[in-house]
Amino acid sequence: MSSTNSTNVSSFSEKMGQIEDSATLSVMGTIKGLIAQGVDIINLTAGEPDFSPPQCVNDAAIKAIQDGMGRYTPSAGLLELRETVAEVIGNEIGISYEAKNIVVSNGGKISIVQALMAILDDGDEVLIPFPSWTSYPEMVKLAGGVPVMVSCDENMLPDLDALESACTERTVAILLNTPSNPTGVVFSEDFTRQLGEWCLAKGLRVISDEMYCSLTYNGAKHYSPLVVVPELQKTSAWIGGMSKSFAMTGWRMGYFAGPADWAAIVARIQSQLTGSPNSISQYASIAGLKNGTAERETMRLEFEKRSRLITVGIANIEGISCPEPQGAFYCFVDISRLIGCTDASGITINNGDDFARLLLEVDKIATIGGSAFGGQNHFRLSFAAPEKELERALAKLSSRVSTLLTSGKNSAQTC
Numbered sequence: 196m197s198s199t200n201s202t203n204v205s206s207f208s209e210k211m212g213q214i215e216d217s218a219t220l221s222v223m224g225t226i227k228g229l230i231a232q233g234v235d236i237i238n239l240t241a242g243e244p245d246f247s248p249p250q251c252v253n254d255a256a257i258k259a260i261q262d263g264m265g266r267y268t269p270s271a272g273l274l275e276l277r278e279t280v281a282e283v284i285g286n287e288i289g290i291s292y293e294a295k296n297i298v299v300s301n302g303g304k305i306s307i308v309q310a311l312m313a314i315l316d317d318g319d320e321v322l323i324p325f326p327s328w329t330s331y332p333e334m335v336k337l338a339g340g341v342p343v344m345v346s347c348d349e350n351m352l353p354d355l356d357a358l359e360s361a362c363t364e365r366t367v368a369i370l371l372n373t374p375s376n377p378t379g380v381v382f383s384e385d386f387t388r389q390l391g392e393w394c395l396a397k398g399l400r401v402i403s404d405e406m407y408c409s410l411t412y413n414g415a416k417h418y419s420p421l422v423v424v425p426e427l428q429k430t431s432a433w434i435g436g437m438s439k440s441f442a443m444t445g446w447r448m449g450y451f452a453g454p455a456d457w458a459a460i461v462a463r464i465q466s467q468l469t470g471s472p473n474s475i476s477q478y479a480s481i482a483g484l485k486n487g488t489a490e491r492e493t494m495r496l497e498f499e500k501r502s503r504l505i506t507v508g509i510a511n512i513e514g515i516s517c518p519e520p521q522g523a524f525y526c527f528v529d530i531s532r533l534i535g536c537t538d539a540s541g542i543t544i545n546n547g548d549d550f551a552r553l554l555l556e557v558d559k560i561a562t563i564g565g566s567a568f569g570g571q572n573h574f575r576l577s578f579a580a581p582e583k584e585l586e587r588a589l590a591k592l593s594s595r596v597s598t599l600l601t602s603g604k605n606s607a608q609t610c
C-alpha cells in the first residue's frame with residue numbers, strides 16, 4: 196500500500212545525497228527561531244548586517260510595487276540595472292564591462308552556481324583554498340564538478356605550492372574570495388598579482404567572489420585579481436551583490452560579470468531556473484547603486500568600529516587569538532590552546548565546534564563552529580551585530596576562556 200506521506204529513501208538522487216545543508220543558514224535559522232521564542236541569545240552567527248538598507252532602496256521598492264512593476268524582467272535582469280552594475284564595477288573595481296557582460300540573479304549564491312554550471316562537465320575539478328565559505332564545495336558538486344580543497348598557509352592566504360600540487364589535468368577553475376568569509380583576510384596587491392599570474396599561467400578560470408569588496412577596514416584596500424592581472428578578464432568571472440554592502444540580504448540580489456559568451460550561457464541557465472530575478476529588488480538595487488553609496492559608507496564605518504572593538508577584545512583574552520579582520524565582518528578565532536579542557540557542564544573541547552557548542556549551551560552566545568569552513572580549531576564570529584551585543588559577548592567569552600584555562604584542565608593535556 197502506498198501513501199503520499201511515505202517516502203522511499205532510495206528513490207532520491209544519489210548525487211543530491213552528497214550535498215550538505217548550508218551550515219551557516221541552518222544554525223542561523225535555529226538561533227533566529229529560539230530568539231523568536233524569547234530565548235536570550237547573543238546572535239553572532241549571521242553574515243547579515245543589522246542595519247536597514249538605504250532609504251532610497253526602500254522607497255524605490257515601494258514605488259515599483261505601486262507602479263505595478265512586479266512582472267517578469269529579461270532573464271539576465273533589467274537593462275538599466277545591468278548597465279548600472281557595469282558602471283559601478285568600472286568605477287569602483289576598475290573592470291570595464293557592458294550590460295552584455297552582466298547577469299543579475301536572486302543572490303550571489305545563484306550567480307556562483309550558474310557560473311559553475313556554465314563551465315563544468317562531470318568530473319571537472321575546481322580548486323577551493325580553505326578556510327572558505329561553507330557553500331563553495333557544495334556549489335561545485337551541484338554543478339557536477341569535484342571540489343578540491345586546498346589548505347591555506349599560516350596567514351590564511353591561498354598557498355601557491357599547495358595549489359600547484361593540487362592541480363591536475365581535470366582542473367578548470369579556482370574559487371577566490373577577497374575579503375574573505377570566514378577569515379576577514381584581504382589579499383594585498385602583491386599577493387593578488389602572484390596568485391593571479393599563477394592562475395593565468397595554469398590556464399584556470401577564476402571565479403572571484405568579491406561580495407565584500409566595499410567592506411574593508413583600517414586602511415586595507417581591496418584588490419581584484421581581475422584588475423591586478425587584467426588578462427584574466429578574458430576567461431574569468433567577477434561576483435558581487437547587494438546583500439552585504441547595502442544590508443539587503445533578504446532581497447536576494449547578486450551579479451555575475453564576465454566574458455559575454457559566459458554571461459550568455461549563465462543567462463540561458465537562469466532562463467530555465469528562476470526565469471528572471473525578482474523585479475522589485477532589481478528596481479530597488481538600481482536606486483541603491485545610484486543613490487545609496489553615502490549610507491553604504493556609514494554602515495562600513497560602523498563595521499570598522501566594531502572590527503576594532505572585537506579585535507582588541509579578543510587580543511585581551513589570554514588563550515584565544517584572531518588576526519585582525521581587514522574586511523567582511525567575521526573573526527575566525529583560533530582556540531587551539533583550549534583543546535583538551537573540560538567545562539563544568541561536561542563539554543570537552545576537542546575542536547572549534549565543541550567550543551561553539553559550549554558558548555551556545557552555557558553562555559548563550561551563538562557562533563558557527565569552524566568545521567563548516569574547514570577550520571578544525573576555530574569558530575567564526577560575525578560582528579554584524581550591535582556594539583552592545585558584541586561587548587556582552589566579549590565579556591562572557593573572556594570569562595569562559597579563563598574558567599576553562601584555570602579549572603578545566605584535563606589530566607592528559609595542558610590547557
Ligand code: GLU
Pocket residue numbers: 217219220240241242243328330376
Ligand atoms: N554568507 C553569509 C554567511 O556566511 C550568509 C549565509 C549564507 O548564505 O551562508 O553567514
